[in-house]
Amino acid sequence: MKKSRKVVTRRVGKYEMGRTIGEGNFAKVKFAQNTETGENVAMKVLEKGTILRNRMVDQIKREISIMKLVRHPNIVRLNEVLASQSKIYIVLEFVTGGELFDKIAHQGRLGENESRRYFQQLIDALDYCHSKGVYHRDLKPENLLLDSQGNLKISDFGLSALSQQEDGLLHTTCGTPNYVAPEVLGHKGYDGAASDVWSCGVILYVLMAGYLPFDESDLVSLYRRINVADFSCPNWFSASAQSLISRILDPDPIKRIKIKEIRDHEWFKKNYEPVQLYEDKDINLDDILAVFNDAEERYVSEQREEKETGPLMMNAFELITLSQGLNLSALFDRRQGYVKRQTRFISRKPAKVIISTMDAAARLMGFRVQTRNYKMRLEGLTTNKTGQLVVALEVFEVAPSIFMIEVRKAVGETLEYHKFYKTFRGRLEDILWKPIHEADKSQLKRTESR
Incomplete structure (x- = not known):
């Protein structure tokens, strides 16, 4: 005979919440369904107390504002932001195809045409972000999701920056070591657009090679190789692909190829299909301000139902x-x-x-x-x-x-x-x-x- 337990089913506003599909140090991501439309969504749940204790209010507010600002077919869409007395709910597009990292880990290196398609979508989305003054700063295959049609979606803007400082540079050292640009490690300020481009170059290399261009067991050796761009391309890379990657992975950010030049490169232009952008609407951040200003009149209703099972x-x-x-x-x-x-x-x-x-x-x-x-x-x-x-x-x-x-x-x-x-x-x-x-x-x- 089964031992019964109490299970709590939850509804947040119009959303019926299901299982946990992801979690980190400060948030859980729940599978949910909009009961009015039937749409499946991912709901990121944050405890207000945890955010306050860890002094993360500004970071979370920045992440939410950025995701609302960037509306592009190749970026995970933010639907809305809700709040209760104790929690913040970020309602996101539910992306079903898994991570690009999973595809590489299972399949190994991808063909050049498939790699090019993902890279074109990545550059399209990144160019759009930069046009809005947004710099991701943690681009890697784990943060690139695939939808049911196999289209790429950039996610996780937790380390992104909205605008640069008065000197035109960013100063926070962040990102994942294997994908980070050499100038980010220098602690002297760096251009967010150029450092994002470097990360895209590492991603393209990984897609086509099945392994990292810079990979050492200790950080000192890894950073030494990154600083001088000590890598070589496998013999199955076409000459055109090698040409593009070598220009992206230039350790000098001033000489490094820009996104406009990437778009003009012969390797990138092959079979390129421009993405159809969403209609450009005025972005309203009132719901975000209400969430962080504790506007009680806008709190979402929470319902809990317990049953033995x-x-x-x-x-x-x-x-x-x-x-x-x-x-x-x-x-x-x-x-x-x-x-x-x-x-x-x-x-x-x-x-x-x-x-x-x-x-x-x-x-x-x-x-x-x-x-x-x-x-x-x-x-x-x-x-x-x-x-x-x-x-x-x-x-x-x-x-x-x-x-x-x-x-x-x-x-x-x-x-x-x-x-x-x-x-x-x-x-x-x-x-x-x-x-x-x-x-x-x-x-x-x-x-x-x-």
Whole structure:
């Protein structure tokens, strides 16, 4: 007999909230549905108290303002911002195709034409940002999402800057080491547009090579190579691609190619299709000001409903989204080596057995384990012991006695999470559901049609 638990279902204004699909140090991202339109959205939830304690009000306000300012088909869209007495809700476009990083990690290097298409979309979106005075400052494949049609979407403007200082330069050292421009490391001020272009060059190299142009085990050696642009292109890069990349990865930001020149380069122009921009409307920031000014008359309603149940049964709209239509076979991860920031597998073992098996596996790997109901949080160090890795897990019931376990990276580098997941999954053989027989497939189809 299943042990029951209290599950809280939540509605925020017109949005019905579902499972957690991402999290970081200061926010969680929830799957949600607009009950008036049926649109699926991603809802970033921030605790006001946490923002205040960590003195992040200005940073969050800047991030929200920037995302509202940049309306481009290749940038994740911000729909609206809501607030209650204790929380801020940022309602974002729900992008279903995963990270570009996942595609590279699974597939390896991409072909030149496919790489060019992503790069063209990246440059289009970045050119638009710069025209609005916005500099991203943390461009990398993990922050580039793909929609259901395979189009690129820039996300995560948490480190972006709106305007430069009086000297025309930015002064905050930020970004991800392998993708950061050499002048950012110099602590003397840098041009935001030029540093973004450098990051795009590293991304293009990774797309076409399948590995980084600058990659060392220690930061001193890494920065030394970046400062002199010590890299070489593989022999499968075309001469035209090598020409463009060498001009982008110029350590001198003054000599580095500009976006206009990138657009004029012969490699970039091949098969280029200009994006259709949205209608340019006046941007109203009143809702953002209301959120941060604690305008109580604009607080959104919050409803909570508690019910006794076992592992959380997924809402129909969540199942349909996860299963890419109405084909539940997409929930079954048969590709043992394929890891994403958010990965799922299926088990037919009892939920308590699943939890205890994962608990034991994580502890054997040296992780601290916190378990609450059918959710787990694992905290530990990366394989090289230099950083923190936090992993969240949750057990869902998708059909009677069929459970889906969702594993996602909460904090840490994506590559370290990949290493963790492959080892962790190897310790779970006793609870994994092996490849589905045809009889099981037909049973699932009957279940989903009810």
